[in-house]
Amino acid sequence: MFDGMQRRVVSIWFPRLASDRALRLRPLEGPFALTLHQGNTNRIYCLNRAAEQQGLSRGMPFSDARAFCPDLQSRPSRPNEDRQFQLALRRWALRYCPWVGLEDDDGLVLDISGAAHLFGGEAELLMDMRQSLSRAGISAAIGLGDSRGAAWALAHYGEGRAEVGQALDALQELPVAALRLEEKTVTALGRLGLRSISDLANAARAPLTRRFGTDLLMRLDQALGQQPEQITPLKDPPHYGVRMTLPEPIGHSSDVMAGTERLLTQLCAKLHAQETGARVLCLTLRRVDQDNQQVELRLARPMRDAKRILPLFERGFGDVDAGYGIDQLRLEAVQVEPMPVQQLSHVSTGGKDRLDDLITRIGTRIGLENIQRFLPADSHIPERSYIIAPAAFSVPNSGWATIRSRPLHIFPPNPLLGSHDIPTPPKHFRWRRMSFSTARATGPERIAPEWWLEDDSWRSGVRDYWCIETRQGRRLWLFFTPQSPSWYVHGEFA
Amino acid sequence: MTPDFSNSFPLRAARVHEVCGASAASLAVVCAAQAKGPVLWIRDAWRPETLNPLGISPFFDPAKLLIAQVKDQTEGLAVAEEALRDGSTPLVVLEISQPLGLIHGRRLQLSAKAGKSTGLCLIPDGMGSNAAESRWRCVPIYDVFSASADSTLQRWELIKNKSGTLGSWHVRWDAASRRLNLVSATGE
Numbered sequence: 156m157f158d159g160m161q162r163r164v165v166s167i168w169f170p171r172l173a174s175d176r177a178l179r180l181r182p183l184e185g186p187f188a189l190t191l192h193q194g195n196t197n198r199i200y201c202l203n204r205a206a207e208q209q210g211l212s213r214g215m216p217f218s219d220a221r222a223f224c225p226d227l228q229s230r231p232s233r234p235n236e237d238r239q240f241q242l243a244l245r246r247w248a249l250r251y252c253p254w255v256g257l258e259d260d261d262g263l264v265l266d267i268s269g270a271a272h273l274f275g276g277e278a279e280l281l282m283d284m285r286q287s288l289s290r291a292g293i294s295a296a297i298g299l300g301d302s303r304g305a306a307w308a309l310a311h312y313g314e315g316r317a318e319v320g321q322a323l324d325a326l327q328e329l330p331v332a333a334l335r336l337e338e339k340t341v342t343a344l345g346r347l348g349l350r351s352i353s354d355l356a357n358a359a360r361a362p363l364t365r366r367f368g369t370d371l372l373m374r375l376d377q378a379l380g381q382q383p384e385q386i387t388p389l390k391d392p393p394h395y396g397v398r399m400t401l402p403e404p405i406g407h408s409s410d411v412m413a414g415t416e417r418l419l420t421q422l423c424a425k426l427h428a429q430e431t432g433a434r435v436l437c438l439t440l441r442r443v444d445q446d447n448q449q450v451e452l453r454l455a456r457p458m459r460d461a462k463r464i465l466p467l468f469e470r471g472f473g474d475v476d477a478g479y480g481i482d483q484l485r486l487e488a489v490q491v492e493p494m495p496v497q498q499l500s501h502v503s504t505g506g507k508d509r510l511d512d513l514i515t516r517i518g519t520r521i522g523l524e525n526i527q528r529f530l531p532a533d534s535h536i537p538e539r540s541y542i543i544a545p546a547a548f549s550v551p552n553s554g555w556a557t558i559r560s561r562p563l564h565i566f567p568p569n570p571l572l573g574s575h576d577i578p579t580p581p582k583h584f585r586w587r588r589m590s591f592s593t594a595r596a597t598g599p600e601r602i603a604p605e606w607w608l609e610d611d612s613w614r615s616g617v618r619d620y621w622c623i624e625t626r627q628g629r630r631l632w633l634f635f636t637p638q639s640p641s642w643y644v645h646g647e648f649a
Numbered sequence: 650m651t652p653d654f655s656n657s658f659p660l661r662a663a664r665v666h667e668v669c670g671a672s673a674a675s676l677a678v679v680c681a682a683q684a685k686g687p688v689l690w691i692r693d694a695w696r697p698e699t700l701n702p703l704g705i706s707p708f709f710d711p712a713k714l715l716i717a718q719v720k721d722q723t724e725g726l727a728v729a730e731e732a733l734r735d736g737s738t739p740l741v742v743l744e745i746s747q748p749l750g751l752i753h754g755r756r757l758q759l760s761a762k763a764g765k766s767t768g769l770c771l772i773p774d775g776m777g778s779n780a781a782e783s784r785w786r787c788v789p790i791y792d793v794f795s796a797s798a799d800s801t802l803q804r805w806e807l808i809k810n811k812s813g814t815l816g817s818w819h820v821r822w823d824a825a826s827r828r829l830n831l832v833s834a835t836g837e
Contacts, residue, residue: 509735509737510737510738512737513732513735513737513738516735517717517728517731520724520727520728521717521718521719521724525717525718525719526715526716526718527716527718528711529705529714531702537701540703541701541702543716546715552712553710555702555703555706555710557707561703561704562701563674563675563678563701563704564674564698564700564701564704565699565701594791624791625791628671628788628789628791628801628802629801630789646701648704648800648801649672649674649678649708649801
């Protein structure tokens with residue numbers, strides 16, 4: 156920081172962030188609490204003011220809370236979404252200053268040095284913050300000081316504002332807990348009779364260090380501005396969106412294509428700089444009459460080569476209705492994946508690229524997850540000895556091991572009609588309205604169900620598989636279930 | 650005197666062929682085993698039976714097989730045409746459940762020519778299109794003399810051929826050497 160500019164820090168504390176978020180989505184009257192399932196009990200995670208006035212508190216078992224307050228309404232908490240909400244508030248706070256960091260999981264810290272005059276002064280800035288937060292239905296306590304520690308203390312204990320260089324005056328009445336100390340330290344200080352910050356500031360430093368370590372005085376010095384403390388602004392994620400507004404509306408598909416090509420070149424340069432590749436692209440065409448047409452392109456693998464992506468858009472353009480003309484194009488990479496630069500090799504990979512492009516093109520028609528490949532799996536159960544995975548999201552694997560021959564086709568087991576309930580293979584049987592007579596039977600091969608997995612089709616117990624060669628030519632895979640005697644056809648050999 | 654099998658069997662490239670009969674899928678996997686490159690197999694999503702990769706592995710490595718699950722035959726034909734025209738898959742197998750018109754067959758044939766890849770339609774009996782280059786009927790045969798441990802003896806009958814003679818052969822896949830063996834027909 157250069158001379159003549161005093162550092163000023165705002166700390167915003169959201170005492171009821173989670174319940175405020177939940178109530179913003181679906182407002183309620185009366186006491187309300189969010190519950191979190193923890194260690195086999197439902198505990199209160201966050202609650203609104205009405206519930207606090209009824210004597211409820213955080214961490215209380217939910218069943219107790221219901222006993223105290225029968226009309227308590229509750230919803231399960233979602234800590235992940237609370238985090239997202241905090242990040243959204245951080246983005247909102249960027250309107251006051253460019254230097255905004257997160258404070259724990261329920262607050263923000265802003266370095267407003269040199270930014271307050273844009274809102275007409277510090278008091279006006281704080282007023283503006285309070286107004287917009289209360290309009291949004293979020294309860295907040297705001298502290299302003301010369302250092303991060305002072306602002307935190309004022310936000311959590313007392314809500315106020317320390318004038319420039321007057322940190323001790325503003326803080327002296329506050330309890331020592333306002334210094335962000337551990338619970339244990341606070342209790343020990345209370346036993347020594349040091350209850351407020353002024354007590355601590357006036358006490359001799361050397362014995363305190365010997366008794367509590369350096370941490371206590373470091374916190375005090377940080378609050379009084381004698382030791383620096385950083386604020387880490389979060390890095391904004393890169394934005395993968397480009398747009399082009401046209402002076403005159405266009406309607407020809409070749410024009411739209413040309414516009415898309417320009418956007419793609421820009422977007423791919425951005426992807427290249429970040430070493431990422433686009434997986435899903437969304438092109439929004441805004442028409443003159445404000446209607447939006449969207450073309451979505453899902454790629455079979457991350458790509459950032461404009462020349463290859465452009466032809467893949469062609470099919471999507473077929474469904475676009477240009478109406479009176481299109482005057483804005485907006486291209487966004489909705490989903491990106493890391494794609495580090497790769498060493499060029501003397502081995503040609505042209506075939507692989509062409510295949511991926513083909514998968515993308517077919518995927519735009521039938522859905523990318525409908526193009527599948529087989530992956531080996533470790534199981535003796537015929538249906539579970541392989542995995543069917545979408546080809547675009549998996550790599551081929553050749554670890555196939557077959558000990559005994561397996562049929563080419565398998566189908567849901569068809570029971571053999573008639574009284575076949577002995578373990579030797581039937582001499583004659585009917586299947587799919589055809590009659591067969593057994594010529595040779597090879598078996599049995601016993602396969603036991605995997606008891607650790609729930610599977611309805613294996614309820615009938617172990618199976619004895621037989622390979623049956625019929626006089627009619629077909630080779631079928633039959634099984635017998637000894638625990639509930641009957642025969643089934645499960646597959647056909649090639 | 651049966652004609653030479655090698656004139657007809659590795660199927661003519663850049664054409665669409667048809668196969669019917671109980672062992673039609675066997676001919677498809679044999680073709681896939683001989684194809685150099687990935688194979689696209691288009692099948693209707695509603696079919697209860699599934700291909701078993703462990704049953705495929707005596708023929709070829711299932712890693713080179715791509716399955717496209719389609720909603721209906723129109724979608725399947727569109728996907729087949731796209732893949733044939735692209736040519737990055739040397740073999741495209743299409744399972745058909747309804748009769749093919751002359752237009753559809755001809756479109757497939759043209760796209761196979763454009764992309765220089767081979768198409769193979771698995772058809773129910775009598776549902777082929779006249780545009781097909783050749784049509785085979787494959788049926789399994791009971792082998793009286795030797796137990797067929799790993800493959801079925803089959804009769805492959807060429808019932809339509811646009812550029813050659815018809816014929817009928819007995820064949821059997823040899824899993825150890827991964828090749829198709831001709832077997833002389835035996836009397837019952």
